[in-house]
Amino acid sequence: MHAKTKLARNTFLIVLAGVTLISCSVADKLADGDAGGAAEEFGDRILTGVAAAVEQGEFESENFTPENRYYTGRGVSAAILKEFPLQAPQESDAAHARHTYINLIGQTLLAGGNAPAQYRGYALGIISTPDPSAFSTPGGFIWVGSGLFELVDDEDELAAAIAHEAGHAVHSHAMREYDDQSGGRIFASGYAAAAEGDPLLENTANLFGGLADIVLNASYAEEYEFEADQTGVDLLARAGYDPSAMLRLLNKVKRYMATSDDPGKYLGGHPPIDERIARVSAYLIAKGYSESRSEVRTARFESVLR
Amino acid sequence: MIRLKQVFSSAAIVLVLSAGGVVAADQLYVGVERGEVLSEPDSIFGEIIKRVDRGQPVEGDLNAWESGRQRNTFMEVQLPDGASGYIQASALVSEAPGQGDAGLRTSSGAEGAGAAARGLTAEIEGDLSADDPEFALHVQQVDAIERAVNRDLRGSPTGSYDDQDPAALRNNLRRFMGEGGMRHAR
Numbered sequence: 141m142h143a144k145t146k147l148a149r150n151t152f153l154i155v156l157a158g159v160t161l162i163s164c165s166v167a168d169k170l171a172d173g174d175a176g177g178a179a180e181e182f183g184d185r186i187l188t189g190v191a192a193a194v195e196q197g198e199f200e201s202e203n204f205t206p207e208n209r210y211y212t213g214r215g216v217s218a219a220i221l222k223e224f225p226l227q228a229p230q231e232s233d234a235a236h237a238r239h240t241y242i243n244l245i246g247q248t249l250l251a252g253g254n255a256p257a258q259y260r261g262y263a264l265g266i267i268s269t270p271d272p273s274a275f276s277t278p279g280g281f282i283w284v285g286s287g288l289f290e291l292v293d294d295e296d297e298l299a300a301a302i303a304h305e306a307g308h309a310v311h312s313h314a315m316r317e318y319d320d321q322s323g324g325r326i327f328a329s330g331y332a333a334a335a336e337g338d339p340l341l342e343n344t345a346n347l348f349g350g351l352a353d354i355v356l357n358a359s360y361a362e363e364y365e366f367e368a369d370q371t372g373v374d375l376l377a378r379a380g381y382d383p384s385a386m387l388r389l390l391n392k393v394k395r396y397m398a399t400s401d402d403p404g405k406y407l408g409g410h411p412p413i414d415e416r417i418a419r420v421s422a423y424l425i426a427k428g429y430s431e432s433r434s435e436v437r438t439a440r441f442e443s444v445l446r
Numbered sequence: 447m448i449r450l451k452q453v454f455s456s457a458a459i460v461l462v463l464s465a466g467g468v469v470a471a472d473q474l475y476v477g478v479e480r481g482e483v484l485s486e487p488d489s490i491f492g493e494i495i496k497r498v499d500r501g502q503p504v505e506g507d508l509n510a511w512e513s514g515r516q517r518n519t520f521m522e523v524q525l526p527d528g529a530s531g532y533i534q535a536s537a538l539v540s541e542a543p544g545q546g547d548a549g550l551r552t553s554s555g556a557e558g559a560g561a562a563a564r565g566l567t568a569e570i571e572g573d574l575s576a577d578d579p580e581f582a583l584h585v586q587q588v589d590a591i592e593r594a595v596n597r598d599l600r601g602s603p604t605g606s607y608d609d610q611d612p613a614a615l616r617n618n619l620r621r622f623m624g625e626g627g628m629r630h631a632r
Contacts, residue, residue, distance in 0.1 A: 205539050205543070206478045206537070206539070207543065211567055211568065214585060214588050215571065215574070215581075215585075217584070217588045218581055218584035218587075218588060219584075221584040221588070222580065226587045226590075226591070228587065229591070229594040229598075230590065230594070236594075239591075239594055240594075243595055243599055244618065244619065244622045247599060248619050248623060251490045251616075251619055252489050252491075252630050252631075254518040256515075256518050256534065257478050257481065257534040257536045257537035258478065259477075259478050259479055260479055261595075261600070261607070261615075263591055263595045264591075265588075295626070377631060378630065378631050379623070379631075380623060380627070380628025380630065380631065434626065434627050434628075436627050437626045440625070
């Protein structure tokens, strides 16, 4: 058995010992005067169930259906919107135009590549933040920070930022990171919460919190960030965008981080920017991608965002 | 003798090619609300053979499904009416939707934790919203975003995903790409 899985099981066993104490069925049996035996029996049943579930990979994201991922993504998105105000498309004509525009860019990128099918397709939204940030969740949601609009100079650079997030979606990084980390804090906190209320609701809320933490703080493994950069380059090329826009974007992020007093906590979790730039440069050369800027697309960008 | 050898060789090639085209008969189901079976294993811009809804049974090779959903590729499937084509493996599930959810709402302890570990459904989202008004508010904002996408890109007059015009998204994307001088590269 994987060491992480062993750790997870041990964590579950310890924390779940507390869960048994609040069980209704145990309380009923306590009233019948069979306290110790009932608690022990119920506790054993739960421990056996959890151990079996871990053994069978019940908690791994592979078992999430498209529907599970979609509703998980809605919950994680709600957690993101708790942190950042939504720029709702119905606020103004300009907000509506921006929303439609980023969705056309995102859907074009995702339609051209090997992005996984989503329960109700993909949807992109705009959130208010001075940081040039963007986040993708399970289930096909991508949230673009308004600070990005100030950082980039043309449609292809904006598309590069969205393509990086689309890269996370293509590889289901949030769910994979969830798998990697679920042996620790997500489930530990979930089970601790279960001791205080409805296990199903509390655990679900904690699942959202854990996943939102991964997504917001970019606490992906470095390899996932590099993979998202490279996949982003491929998505740009397949859609007909300039693949080298990813390099231009990263150089602007580097300048932003160097000159900003507070480059934003949400950029802090990414790998060193110089290494990302070096890897993307090498990837562009290896794939033989050439620069292909477009004045038409830049004009379109300026008409919507300037 | 040489002629006979050629005949046997040709027959063998035909047999191998035929076997490659047969879809293995494992039962799978459409797991997304709307799926498309295409004539080629390519992007959503491929020719649509049939639109399929969630729960629709299809036949396909279980191994192709397992590997296809890992690599986000298309797989060949056969529909109950005999038509066959390609669909994203990630759009399919191995259990009929809804079957595995029975009893989740009343579960507790390990079962409840297992349900939570797989995320949630509309019903549980409703319970969470009733329990937490702030969560409910933000979920409504997610709804607003989805409705706008459905109206503006998917041609849904009501904003509901179910009311979308099946051709609208690809037409809008084609127009957007054309206006921007872009072409989808295979």
